[in-house]
Amino acid sequence: MRSALAANLEVGFAGRRVLGLVLLAAALGAPFLFYPVFVMKALCFALFASAFNLLIGYAGLASFGHAAFFGWAAYVTAYAVKSWGLDPVSGILLGTALAAAMGLVFGWLAIRRQGIYFAMITLALAQMMYFVANEVAFTGGEDGIQAVPRGTLFGLVNLDDPYAMYYFVLAIFLIGFAIIWRTVNSPFGEVLKAIRENEGRAISLGYRTEHYKLLAFTLSAALSGLAGATKALVFQLASLTDVFFSTSGDVLLMTLLGGIGTLFGPAAGAVIMVSMENYLAQFGSWVTVIEGAIFVVCVLTFRRGIVGELARFFPRWFADGGTPR
Amino acid sequence: MLGFIHIAFPPLPALMAQLLIGLINGAFYAMLSLGLAVIFGMLGIINFTHGSQYMIGAFCAYLLLKFLGISYWWSLLIAPLVVGAFGIVLERLFIRHLYQLDHLYGLLLTFGLALILEGLFRQEWGSSGLPYSIPPTLTGAYNLGFMFLPIYRGWVIVASAVVCFGTWFVIERTRLGSYLRAATENPALVQSFGINVPRMITLTYGFGVGLAALAGVLAAPIYQVSPLMGSNIIIVVFAVVVIGGMGSILGSIVSGFVLGLIEGLTKVFYPEASSTAIFVIMAIVLLVKPAGFFGREFR
Numbered sequence: 023m024r025s026a027l028a029a030n031l032e033v034g035f036a037g038r039r040v041l042g043l044v045l046l047a048a049a050l051g052a053p054f055l056f057y058p059v060f061v062m063k064a065l066c067f068a069l070f071a072s073a074f075n076l077l078i079g080y081a082g083l084a085s086f087g088h089a090a091f092f093g094w095a096a097y098v099t100a101y102a103v104k105s106w107g108l109d110p111v112s113g114i115l116l117g118t119a120l121a122a123a124m125g126l127v128f129g130w131l132a133i134r135r136q137g138i139y140f141a142m143i144t145l146a147l148a149q150m151m152y153f154v155a156n157e158v159a160f161t162g163g164e165d166g167i168q169a170v171p172r173g174t175l176f177g178l179v180n181l182d183d184p185y186a187m188y189y190f191v192l193a194i195f196l197i198g199f200a201i202i203w204r205t206v207n208s209p210f211g212e213v214l215k216a217i218r219e220n221e222g223r224a225i226s227l228g229y230r231t232e233h234y235k236l237l238a239f240t241l242s243a244a245l246s247g248l249a250g251a252t253k254a255l256v257f258q259l260a261s262l263t264d265v266f267f268s269t270s271g272d273v274l275l276m277t278l279l280g281g282i283g284t285l286f287g288p289a290a291g292a293v294i295m296v297s298m299e300n301y302l303a304q305f306g307s308w309v310t311v312i313e314g315a316i317f318v319v320c321v322l323t324f325r326r327g328i329v330g331e332l333a334r335f336f337p338r339w340f341a342d343g344g345t346p347r
Numbered sequence: 348m349l350g351f352i353h354i355a356f357p358p359l360p361a362l363m364a365q366l367l368i369g370l371i372n373g374a375f376y377a378m379l380s381l382g383l384a385v386i387f388g389m390l391g392i393i394n395f396t397h398g399s400q401y402m403i404g405a406f407c408a409y410l411l412l413k414f415l416g417i418s419y420w421w422s423l424l425i426a427p428l429v430v431g432a433f434g435i436v437l438e439r440l441f442i443r444h445l446y447q448l449d450h451l452y453g454l455l456l457t458f459g460l461a462l463i464l465e466g467l468f469r470q471e472w473g474s475s476g477l478p479y480s481i482p483p484t485l486t487g488a489y490n491l492g493f494m495f496l497p498i499y500r501g502w503v504i505v506a507s508a509v510v511c512f513g514t515w516f517v518i519e520r521t522r523l524g525s526y527l528r529a530a531t532e533n534p535a536l537v538q539s540f541g542i543n544v545p546r547m548i549t550l551t552y553g554f555g556v557g558l559a560a561l562a563g564v565l566a567a568p569i570y571q572v573s574p575l576m577g578s579n580i581i582i583v584v585f586a587v588v589v590i591g592g593m594g595s596i597l598g599s600i601v602s603g604f605v606l607g608l609i610e611g612l613t614k615v616f617y618p619e620a621s622s623t624a625i626f627v628i629m630a631i632v633l634l635v636k637p638a639g640f641f642g643r644e645f646r
Binding site: 084134137139154156306315321322325 | 393441445451452453454455456458459460461463464466467469470578582583585586588622623625626627629630633634637638
């Protein structure tokens, strides 16, 4: 913990800058090396997992219901863009706003209980929103909302061009990631970590911890919504899969695999899982079995995750505030 | 969902039929939330695999009948033993490594195990339901005057009530139960009195899992046997557990039956909301009684 903090203060360490630049260059060049829709999917889930990690990794709140924010933002954006003819940016903002509002309500209910009860409550609320999505007309039931137009960005750039769409998605990811980075490294983020480590102590220091937890929950939900809304435009589709609890499990696994409470871990976990699903798609239910096996292996032997383990050996390169527990 | 709510009093047989379905669902909620509560009390983990173990119980009955010709009655005995033994293996291999860690890891591990089991069964038997017929001695229906009661459904309600209250009796009223409750409160002290607490933990897990499998066998003739039957019900059971609180054995049984009934009533008066009713109740309970009705806060 101490070494991690020390490394955190070492802003001038060149290695981290180099690492950042390499990652940025890789992101800029990726659509020329891989199928653009695949890289866009990876970016959406990387943002989703990073947003999820803001809650579980820094505030210590394990939500099992983030699919609700991801999936419902996708529905609202898809519907607004397709049926109301909204432009892509307004559509995405509307989806994000809905996810934030849902996050506010869910968070307000769920933070009344702690630990595993919190997980079960978020899971149950998300399942309720799944049934609602199944019931209401505008979501299209089993079919979902299909053939969502990507539209033109600010009336200038046609997003049907895969490269234009890719850099639009990359910009959204970077904005979302910057918000997360800023949050984690702010005084607010420090209070969140204090709550994660010892909530009673934080209360005794005079912090109204429930306000902090609620704000973190809302922010995490909003950014998950941003990811879902973007995904709806990438695939031109919003469907029941996005709101189903398996999506909440997926994002949890990405975060666990990459490293709970590390800045880059969840994004790395998302890229790995999305690639794996891509290559294993033809094996049907074996994907679920493998995902389950990764859960088991991570929990038993690998609780810090990939980036968390790397940070242990190369603290100056990766550390960003220490991993929980 | 967003239409006008027409509340007209339905004819009595329709009302009773829905209440019966509610009571049946409630019987399964009660058995499953009871198992979760027993396991949580002893192991301090939320057993996400519970739904899969319920599903495997149903499959056990199906496979025993199909390949070995073993009847429903023997399955009622064999399936809980087999699945319970399998649970013990899982506890020894995986779960016991987590007792010193945050409760969250127990949830994550059992979630992973549930994914593995469900994926394997889906790979082998697909997602569609397989029929399992009602045993010959329990087919037919009684005429109660105001409605027909299918005998099998009556049997499920009676059987699950007996099992639930039997479990309650053992835990709250016998010497063995007092050891269990003591070990829940203070395992170190109970161990120092010469009781083998780790073995008790293992057997408790096996028992909870066996309960889930028994519920699965009882469910097999009512719902179809399908790899997805477990994950569909377990989330509702989680909501039941949040409403009831896991602090009390009796509480988890009562809240299971009551919530099943309420869900059945919703089907009569406002069917669109029946799938969300229990979740809405959970939200309301969180507002007015955050710790749940029989709650003791665990962390």
